[in-house]
Amino acid sequence: MTMTQPLTADGVGASARRPDADAKVRGDFAYSSDLWHDAMAWGATVRSPHPHARVVSVDASAALALPGVHAGLTAADVPGVNRYGLEKRDQPVLAEDVVRYVGEPVAVVAADTPELARRAAGLVEVAYEPLPALTDPERALESPALHEGGNLVRHLRIRRGALARADVVVTGEYEVGMQDQAFLGPESCLAVPAEEGVELYCSTQWLHIDQDQLAGCLALPKEHVRLTLSGVGGAFGGREDLSVQAHACLLALRLGRPVKMSYGREESFAGHVHRHPARMRYEHGATRDGRLLYVKADILLDGGAYASTSAAVTGNAACFATGPYEVPAVEIDCRSVYTNNPPAGAMRGFGAVQVCFGHESQMDKLAAALGMDPVELRLRNAVSTGSTMATGQRVEGPAPVAELLRRVADRPLPPPAADDPRLLPGGTSNSTRADRLVRGVGYGLSVKNICKSAGYDDYGTARVRLFAHEGEAVAEVHTAAAEVGQGLVTVQAQIARTELEVARVTILPADTEVGDAGTSSASRQTWMSGGAVRAACLAVRARLLERAAALLGEPAGALTIGGGAVTSSARSITLAELLAEGDVDETAVFRHRFTEALDPETGQGDAHVAYAFAAHRAVVDVDPELGSVRVVEIACAQDVGRAINPVAVEGQMHGGIAQGLGLAVMEEIRLRDGRILNPSFTDYLIPTTMDMPPTVLDILELPRPDSPYGLTGVGEPPLLSAPAAIAAAIRDAVGPAAAAALDRIPMTPEAVATAVLDA
């Protein structure tokens, strides 16, 4: 069957309507923060005010004395292993003898109302003995260990080729600040005690890994911890780690009563991991005609107080440190360390965003040193199919890097700024005029892995049931895959429509009653769970044909399915008739090809399933005196393999670009002594309608040979090189002298104005 045209209306390739959209626009869609149970109590968390301290005592008696307060739990009340974590279980559900970051949970309380629970949390008396805080990651390795085994989470070396003498050498040091996922839906859940164990309704990116960790903490068999996904208000990596889940379950099981927890915005900043801040030192060597000879990179990631996904982020930052370029020799060292800063973990782009700012800044610097056009330099070194990456892995499948860059570079440039204050830097504050502005143009190219890497045995599971209802065949799709806003439910329905050629498809709520789907991250879920749904549909099809073959007395191979019937040369039988003898119900597991771990000495190996690429061009206007920046336009070209749902693909690209713009010019969690100084949307700014410029998309569809329908992951690439392109455009606007000092994102107005002044 070829898949170039949707066979059924709203099948693969169509911009089908979201099955959850009506409920969402009516306000009827139940997010985890909307959950309600008549008998429920509310939980609240007591958090450490210290970045590092010994916990001397915890006393909840004053809280428990309040009428309506029913529980105050500490580490001693955790029935199982008081540890969780995605890669390494090093994080306590509730702190024991030590707290390692500001905001670390120390105790939880439950009360009849949210207000009372908050008050009770405030009455829990915790005696601390402050310890010296390690907040500078550069000093982590020489400081006293925060965890057994020392402060190094992971050091990955990549060595390939011999560093040759280069005609031109450029060096640079770059920094990326701590970005927050800032999903709008707060962390929240409802835990309901059951006859056996607990039922948890929550927003997460991966139900089964939550279940696995919770079972360990609660000392329950996994099957007694049943999770159902509730409405998720965005994720972007920030819902991979547990937040409210274990606390709510502990309270519910202790009270024998449903317990709801929901964070406010300030608590949310303490309640989830953030993007790793990075410090990067680079050296690029090239020939006079602009061929890269070698890249040296030394990268330090601040992992904060607990490991979370730091090891995998370290792997990604190292693997993609040289960007989508052919480099004969590399010497890369990437380290992540423990500190007493808030824990860092997954955020969209996962290590590749930080190094993209580094390698793209270097490419611009190299172009300037060579007197070469930055686009030309990139084209000269871009990887293509068959190229070798820094890890020695050959690029298989489409790799249209040069084409993507040409497409954004060839677009006409937007007209100069008009004198409408709404479209000038600073916006309606009317702080500048069009004739004071300088314009700049910058480029970014990026690469990232799609799916999980380095030998991880990753899979998705789907169950598809076909049954007759009112004379019509209906397909029911059940997976544990998390719909977090990206439109996975739409895609699952589209695949079922296409494969089974039925119009009616129901997507069941995701829960742990069906097999593991893996995580909604790493741009993998359409590939993996989409692949599983397709495989289950094909199994259903085969069963249907067998049934029809027996009834029609013809070999299954001579039959076709279509138009709600199975047809042979002579006769036809409707699906509803076929299903009268019983439903067809199939479960399938889908795996991608195996990958291997990287060699611990050389960092070489076929570690990645697939590479995805994106190119960005940014145009900015800068008021050099004020340092204020307006991004005028962003163009992004991306190869998506096959757009299963074009509107959803565009939505991912727009959203990724917006988060990239945020990181480039405005978003940073500011810390002092490990404390977050700006935990609110008043002080942590994310792009608004006034900050976002028009975005111009160019979507290539070069089908991959090794994925369902030829698709590739689309969620992360549109973010990757957006910050680098915007930063390059700002540097282009202010000129080379000031540009040299602009080595950090976000590039704030203060940084830009200072760089201009000092130049």
Place this chain on the structure above:
Amino acid sequence: MEAGESLLFLLRERVGLPGSKNACEQGECGSCTVYLDGTPVCACLVAAGQAQGCEVVTVEGLADGDELHPVQEAFVEAGAVQCGFCTPGLLVAVHDLLARCDDPDEPQIREALAGNLCRCTGYEKIFDAVRLAAGRSR
């Protein structure tokens, strides 16, 4: 009702209308936007007591029974809904914008929605939805 309780809390936790959202509860995100006597407000900034005797219309009140309001339908069709957490507040804001001006240009749309944060869509499809709804209502 407790003293200091917001209109948003009243709607969500007491009246059983959780459609209006609670992304910041500080007046910064617009996810809680509702009509108060015909004027869009951030329900998280309005004390519940202040709303006494006022007419409140939330996202739950926009559709006409089974029939989505044209603004709601446009959001669905244009792909303006991803996670949808910003959607209830944006729908009220767009409903209000189109009631005041049936053919807003892009800067007007951007300005009118500047108080409504969306983390998923980058706003492009939301602008598409506004234009789609405006075109249909003219």
